[in-house]
Amino acid sequence: MVNNSYEAIWETVQLIPQGKVACYGQIADLAGWPGRARLIGKALSKVPDIGWKGKPVPWHRVINSQGKISFPAGSEQFEQQRNHLQDEQVVVIGSRVKLKDFQWQPDLTEILFSLKY
DNA sequence: TCTGTGACAATTC
């Protein structure tokens, strides 16, 4: 069993459509933890390898508010994240992603969905 | 209970 606190976060991350990215604060907000962006990082670091609810958690679609990958450039995690993003047609320049073009803009439908629980 | 930590964010220089 894992901490329930992270479940909402993982599920929210799973809502991010392929080819899009979201910043930590955005996920925190949607997951019901406004202002707790740092919690997202912790939650993602504890994502089960097998994924969540039978589906993988696309942690690579989560970046910081500056539109950058939050890993040291050159690190293994960094490369892995960049690869995943590029596979999903997200342009990564150095350690940056153009938020203007690739940031996820949740629909009202999805917002309501995440609020209803 | 207290303390250190953190895959952040906003501000400032």
Place this chain on the structure above:
DNA sequence: AGAATTGCCACAG
């Protein structure tokens, strides 16, 4: 544009 500083607060030990 990039580095340093400060605020944030749940979590882990």
